[in-house]
Amino acid sequence: MADTRSELEALALARIQRSGVRDLSFRTLADEVGVKSSSVHYHFPEKGDLTAALIGAYTERFVARLEQISAQSGVLRAKLMAFVDLFEEAAASDKLCLCGMLAAELFALDDRCRGLLELFFKQSEDWLAKLLKAHKAELSSSLGSASLASVIMSGLEGALLVDRAHGAGRHLRAQRQWIASLVKNER
Amino acid sequence: MADTRSELEALALARIQRSGVRDLSFRTLADEVGVKSSSVHYHFPEKGDLTAALIGAYTERFVARLEQISAQSGVLRAKLMAFVDLFEEAAASDKLCLCGMLAAELFALDDRCRGLLELFFKQSEDWLAKLLKAHKAELSSSLGSASLASVIMSGLEGALLVDRAHGAGRHLRAQRQWIASLVKNER
């Protein structure tokens, strides 16, 4: 198995995506990994340190996958569907996007975490807006690239959220369908 | 001023929309209203009782306003914009929709509250789908009414969420713009 720090991070991430930072305690986290809470404090002195580490690593992985999508050969529609796939994974286990969950818990976060959260959304939407702009001619929407990127991001974050309470995956499926319909069918 | 019970409900609602149920304690709630926590327990024996009462009342008010929108004279676009206005109020004070926030905190809720949450989304989306269906000819989207209702609801809930972390209202504005663009401009 991996080292303690990695185990703590993996478990904490999963728990926060399911039930939020406020529901995560150093005690229960330690129990599940098989150490004591003081050991968790050794790796992450304060809860904010753990949270910040998680947001940073999450953003890094997310951006790396965006770059993979950019690099892959394929039409616009395929790239947009690959973007939706990133959200599908969370949905499969009734989780939220880490940063979506933390946006709901914004007032429980310190400034450093809020800054990291903002960075996640900025980078994600910038990537999306750039992709849309590069394929502007293929789009059927009248909205600008940046606005459309906002609409897509809100829609996907919201779909994960609403599907937990009502819908059993229907909201994310509808989002996928709508995003696909943005690309003109020309042949 | 109103009676204690009403004051407690109003304050609890505002606090949950800002920072969630887990951040609301009977003690601080009591302090802010000027009573003791045991008095809060008199009105709402358990926290779940308070939460359920809030969801019920919130849904009732929300549905009443949907019916007002249905009753008002006006074109489809005006009605959709009136629907967006319902979310604008929360955004103005950095709040989420009560039920959006609770969807994030789903695993902290009892079954009764989860049922009420589901009802909120079902009623809201049913209303929206019915409106869209009645004006199908005026819509520029290729999606079915129910799917489009899902997309709109996800988008608005998500816009409130993401705007807290990044965007300063930009996501909700983009949603409004997109929703307006769904209605054909024919003249």
Next chain:
DNA sequence: GTCTATATACAGATAGAC
């Protein structure tokens, strides 16, 4: 309907031994 007082549990965090 509101109070005082209290039971019980758990939170985040730290000191210091090994």
Next chain:
DNA sequence: GTCTATCTGTATATAGAC
């Protein structure tokens, strides 16, 4: 790097007086 032990604060909830 992990432990035991502990401090301190706060949570939900209840009993019983007024």
